Amino acid sequence: MRANICWIIWAGLLLTLNADDECYIETHVLPYTSYKAVVGEYLEIECKVFFCEEAPTVDWIKREQTDVPVNVSSSSHIDTQWEFIDKLEGISFLIFHKVRLADSGVYQCQSGGSNSHYINVFVNVDDGRGRTTVPQKNESSANPEPKVDSWIYMYLAAGIVPFIIIVIIISVVLMCRCQGEMLNKYAIQEIIVLL
Structure with missing residues (x-):
């Protein structure tokens, strides 16, 4: 029964990651x-x-x-x-x-x-x-591009990268426990290499 719960959790994590695959124009x-x-x-x-x-x-x-x-x-x-x-x-x-x-x-x-x-x-x-x-006008007809704050992209990256790392670590831990393996120093090193 324990193995089934592990696979259900693993499948739930995968479905959560794929839930944002919406179509954007x-x-x-x-x-x-x-x-x-x-x-x-x-x-x-x-x-x-x-x-x-x-x-x-x-x-x-x-x-x-x-x-x-x-x-x-x-x-x-x-x-x-x-x-x-x-x-x-x-x-x-x-x-x-x-x-x-x-x-x-x-x-x-x-x-x-x-x-x-x-x-x-x-x-x-x-x-x-x-x-x-060129016709002379008092006002410029060209509106400037709105400024895009580059910090927004940094904040997004700072939030997404740790989330992905946490999901990978949880997934590997669950896979190891579902297969009955204990995490030892070699398994932890493999996780770090994967990241």
Whole structure:
């Protein structure tokens, strides 16, 4: 009966470790991505999306004082397209058929609770002599990336690593006891080598 209890505990530990294998959608745009265009040109910006089952819905927003969903209706000059890269990976495109000066700004793609990095779009005016001029504004159209506190990652690592070590030690101890072996100095050395 003791061996059965040990195997039940061992199976419970394994199921606990596998319980966090949920499917997450991840949007991916490199930080500080920017596109430049001249009024009237064709422009497409892209957002890579990783997913687990079926292709997700990707929403595009323009970041202003409040986040504004991008208008992709049939009467709009803006459209979206989806392209599969792999079975669980694709790219969402935001397409400006004839980019306008008002399209300058900061964009972001969103899907399944995942927000991409900001994408800066700079639209210039062609002065007719082969030169482009940049419209002057009092405010910068480029919103800075929010600061990510790197300490968050350190705290996560500091919490996860000891948890994994403890689970491994408990698992090895239970396996040894279930098999009727006593822990001696050699078994402890094997555990340390495994870590």
